[in-house]
Amino acid sequence: MSIHVLSADVFNKIAAGEVVDRPYSVVKELVENALDAGATEIGVETEGGGKRLIRVTDNGCGIPKDELRLAYLPHATSKLSRAEDLERIRTLGFRGEAIASIAAVSRMKLTSKTKDGEAYSLRSEGGALGELTRDGGADGTCALVEDLFFNTPARRKFLKSDAQEDADIANMLSRFLLSRPEVSFTYTANGKVKYRSFGDGLRSALAVVYGADVLNKTYEFDAEKNGIRLHGFLGAPEFSKPNRSYQSLFVNGRYVVNQTVSAAVSNAYGAYLMKRQYPFFVLFLEVPPEVVDVNVHPNKADVRFAENQVIYGCVYSVVSAILDGNARALEYLVPADGRKGEAAPAAAAAPAAPAPAQMSYEQAKKQLSFDVPPLGGRTPVPRPFREERNELEVHAPAAPAPREDVFEENRRFLLERENKARQDKIDADLLVYKGEIFRTYLCYELGDTVYLIDQHAAHERLIYDRLRAKCEARTVCSQPMLVPYLLNVNAQEFAFLEKNLQLLRELGFEAEPFGGNSLKISAVPADLRDIRLEEFFGEVLASMETLRGIRLPDLLKDKLATAACKAAVKGGEALTDGEVRSLIRAMQGDMTLKCPHGRPVAVRIARAEIEKLFKRIV
Numbered sequence: 001m002s003i004h005v006l007s008a009d010v011f012n013k014i015a016a017g018e019v020v021d022r023p024y025s026v027v028k029e030l031v032e033n034a035l036d037a038g039a040t041e042i043g044v045e046t047e048g049g050g051k052r053l054i055r056v057t058d059n060g061c062g063i064p065k066d067e068l069r070l071a072y073l074p075h076a077t078s079k080l081s082r083a084e085d086l087e088r089i090r091t092l093g094f095r096g097e098a099i100a101s102i103a104a105v106s107r108m109k110l111t112s113k114t115k116d117g118e119a120y121s122l123r124s125e126g127g128a129l130g131e132l133t134r135d136g137g138a139d140g141t142c143a144l145v146e147d148l149f150f151n152t153p154a155r156r157k158f159l160k161s162d163a164q165e166d167a168d169i170a171n172m173l174s175r176f177l178l179s180r181p182e183v184s185f186t187y188t189a190n191g192k193v194k195y196r197s198f199g200d201g202l203r204s205a206l207a208v209v210y211g212a213d214v215l216n217k218t219y220e221f222d223a224e225k226n227g228i229r230l231h232g233f234l235g236a237p238e239f240s241k242p243n244r245s246y247q248s249l250f251v252n253g254r255y256v257v258n259q260t261v262s263a264a265v266s267n268a269y270g271a272y273l274m275k276r277q278y279p280f281f282v283l284f285l286e287v288p289p290e291v292v293d294v295n296v297h298p299n300k301a302d303v304r305f306a307e308n309q310v311i312y313g314c315v316y317s318v319v320s321a322i323l324d325g326n327a328r329a330l331e332y333l334v335p336a337d338g339r340k341g342e343a344a345p346a347a348a349a350a351p352a353a354p355a356p357a358q359m360s361y362e363q364a365k366k367q368l369s370f371d372v373p374p375l376g377g378r379t380p381v382p383r384p385f386r387e388e389r390n391e392l393e394v395h396a397p398a399a400p401a402p403r404e405d406v407f408e409e410n411r412r413f414l415l416e417r418e419n420k421a422r423q424d425k426i427d428a429d430l431l432v433y434k435g436e437i438f439r440t441y442l443c444y445e446l447g448d449t450v451y452l453i454d455q456h457a458a459h460e461r462l463i464y465d466r467l468r469a470k471c472e473a474r475t476v477c478s479q480p481m482l483v484p485y486l487l488n489v490n491a492q493e494f495a496f497l498e499k500n501l502q503l504l505r506e507l508g509f510e511a512e513p514f515g516g517n518s519l520k521i522s523a524v525p526a527d528l529r530d531i532r533l534e535e536f537f538g539e540v541l542a543s544m545e546t547l548r549g550i551r552l553p554d555l556l557k558d559k560l561a562t563a564a565c566k567a568a569v570k571g572g573e574a575l576t577d578g579e580v581r582s583l584i585r586a587m588q589g590d591m592t593l594k595c596p597h598g599r600p601v602a603v604r605i606a607r608a609e610i611e612k613l614f615k616r617i618v
Contacts, residue, residue, distance in 0.1 A: 020101045022159065023050025023148060024168040029098035030143045031176055034058035035183065039140065040199060044173060044187045049165030051148050051156070059140040062114040065132070068122045071110060072129055074100040099143075103127050105155070106148045112141040126151045167495030170194050174209045174491065175248055175255040178282055181205040194491075194516075206233060206282065210246075211488060218280065220334040223318045226310060228287050230318050235280025237272035237323065242542040245492050246280045251292060251303050253284075260308045261285065264315035268323060276542055287311070428589040433580060440571035442580060448607040455575060455583065457595040460568035462586050464596045467527050476508035478523040485521040485533050486514060493541050494519070500540075565596070 020026055027044055034042050037060025047053040063071055074097060102108060103124040113119035119137035123130040149156035159165060166189045173187050177197045184199035197208045206214055217239040222231040235246075249261055261283065269279040291306040305311045321328040431444040431451065444451040470476050489497065494517040497504070504511050508525030524531055569575065575583070587593065593601040611617045 020098075020105060021155075022168065023054060023165050024172045026050065026054055026102055026106075026145055026148065027056065027169050028172055029102065030054070030056040030145075031173070033098065033143075034060055034141065035176075035180060037061045037141065039183065041184045042176075042186075044169075044185070046166065046169060046187075046189050048190075049160070049162030050169055051159060051162070051165065052146065054145040054148070055142065057140065057142045059138065062117070062140055063110070063112040064114055064117060065120045068110060068112060068120060068132060069129065071099050072103050072122070072124055072127075100127075102145055105152050106150065107146045109144040110141065111135050111137050111144070113137050113139050115139050161499070163498060164495050166190075166194075167491040170491035171245070175250075177205045177209055178202070178248055179250045179253055179255055179284075202232075210490070214280075219322055221318070221322055221329075221332040222334055223332040225314045225318060228285065228311070228314045230283065230285055230315060232283040233281065234283075234319060234322055237269065237279075239280050240273050240277035241280055242277065242538040243493075244278050245490055247278065248282045250284045252286055252289065254303070256303045258303060258305075260305060260312050261315050264312045265319055268316050268319035272323060283315075285311070285315070426589040426591065428584050428587065431584060433584075436575070436580075438572070439574055442575075442584070444584070450605045450607070450610070451591060452603045452605065453584070453587075454571070454595075454599070454601055455573075456568055456571045457599050458583055458587060458593065458601045460565050460595045461593050461601055462583075463568055470527065476506070477526040478508045478510055479526040479529045480510075480523045481521070487519040487521060487533070487537055489517050489519070489541065491517055493517070496541070497537075 020029070023046065027046070027050065031042060031044065034056060037058060039058035039060035041059045043055075043057040045053070045055040045057075099108075099110070104127040106124075107126070108124045109121055111119060111121040119135045120132055121135040122132050149159070160168070169189070170187065173185065173195060176183075177185050177195060181197070181202040181204065182199050183197075185195060185197045186193065187195040195208060197205050203215060203220075206218075214233075218233040218235050220233050223229070232250075235241075247262070247265075249256055249258060251258070265279060265281055265283070273279065287305070293304040293306075318332060322332055426446060431446050434443040434445050434450075436442050436455075437452070440455060442453040442455055444453065487497075494513075497511075497519055498513065501511055508523070508528070509521060510523035511519055511521050514520035521533060524533070569579075587601070591602040591604060595601060608617060
């Protein structure tokens with residue numbers, strides 16, 4: 001096989017796969033370019049989930065006429081010129097791959113005007129450049145991307161629905177609103193405005209993304225520790241979320257996902273949150289550029305720190321101080337008026353601790369001693385290197401044993417299970433009722449066997465089976481609500497719920513979109529009229545975390561079990577003779593039943609076991 005150099009057309013399409021995999025990544029790259037160009041106003045428009053059209057307009061410095069053609073070339077950038085510059089990156093973009101990658105898989109047009117120049121435009125068709133033409137336009141740049149992946153149908157085939165792509169674009173843009181609150185953003189999808197911020201600060205941006213009420217449920221803070229600045233908003237413990245989509249981390253102004261910081265925040269919240277609940281946070285981490293590597297992956301979504309333990313210790317100690325409400329928190333919290341340096345009124349009575357001498361990042365790096373749980377939750381134990389291969393034992397493979405026919409195995413297993421079920425099922429008419437014990441356990445005799453039946457567990461299981469059968473048969477009745485319940489979620493959660501609206505309606509919920517990212521619930525399943533909607537939808541949205549769909553039996557199991565438990569006869573409640581007969585008849589003689597929580601319904605005691613207790617037999 002001979003080696004040959006790939007053509008620019010093939011190379012650019014391959015490179016595009018690393019930088020541009022979905023419409024949201026196109027928007028991300030173009031918005032980053034606009035911000036690096038000094039824009040204070042950025043508009044984003046999409047059609048068809050960004051597959052049909054993406055337009056990003058900014059009022060930045062613009063691209064000079066004689067550099068428009070260069071902008072389409074791979075590895076052409078104004079952000080750096082030497083390898084050493086990678087150690088001091090302050091811009092969002094720096095690779096010089098975005099425009100070339102986008103142009104290679106779309107029909108693209110760049111129109112730009114510098115402050116002292118005229119507007120010019122240059123088109124690209126799948127990476128093939130057209131002629132530079134004079135155009136009209138205000139100062140700045142307009143990037144138009146149409147028919148994304150038109151020449152790579154394999155990639156286009158794997159795109160998500162328009163609604164899901166729009167949700168992912170909105171989710172990504174919400175991070176830009178938060179990271180650059182001084183910039184005005186407008187996002188319009190299919191002619192409808194989804195986001196509009198005015199560049200008037202972080203509090204305003206937070207309200208645009210999450211609603212104004214979020215400011216009453218979060219702590220604003222600003223802390224400097226060991227040469228690192230950490231500031232932003234932390235959710236109060238009761239403002240927890242069912243998934244991690246409400247967590248935003250920005251390192252030197254760049255949105256990233258980092259396990260070190262996530263672990264520090266999660267461990268700090270550990271004692272305050274219930275299982276499967278996640279903290280809300282918008283964190284800004286500012287560190288010296290030389291201690292963070294942003295050149296990890298072409299999408300720049302991950303970073304690496306030179307010393308993870310320094311970062312972990314700083315984040316954990318600050319977040320813990322705020323949640324614990326100790327004196328040090330007074331130094332970090334920002335009062336409601338946004339002016340740092342004044343104690344919050346609620347904490348004014350607490351004595352402030354003297355501020356310790358601050359270490360620099362390098363001093364903290366050398367010391368690496370923090371009064372915090374270790375990264376990863378356990379103390380790392382150094383292990384000396386050893387040559388593992390010398391310790392391996394080599395065994396000759398054993399001859400495979402002859403295997404029984406798998407179909408015969410299955411047939412015998414099913415037969416045994418059927419026989420066991422038949423043995424455990426009895427004729428209810430043959431049972432002789434002997435009374436009740438503690439007004440909880442019904443006592444029956446059959447031959448040489450006594451059966452004790454938990455009246456609550458039995459009734460609970462029967463009600464549960466009835467409710468579940470209704471759901472699976474789609475015969476659920478709805479109970480209208482006097483006052484509809486309004487569920488406010490973020491863009492990703494709304495797309496998830498909208499996709500599963502039909503399933504929710506089959507469960508008995510009347511649910512419909514109510515503008516923005518809100519859902520109006522007008523009715524609930526009649527059998528679950530006491531359901532707590534906030535808890536229920538929290539569990540639904542928690543399933544979004546693992547990207548699995550809603551399965552009706554799985555989703556409602558806990559709720560049906562709770563409803564059955566409330567409706568069932570209770571222990572200590574006396575039953576009439578008619579109720580006793582009805583209950584045992586409804587069980588149809590099945591003594592293997594368990595309640596929805598896993599407790600046995602019936603206990604079987606042989607006569608021999610009782611006689612052993614009285615020493616009648618040995």
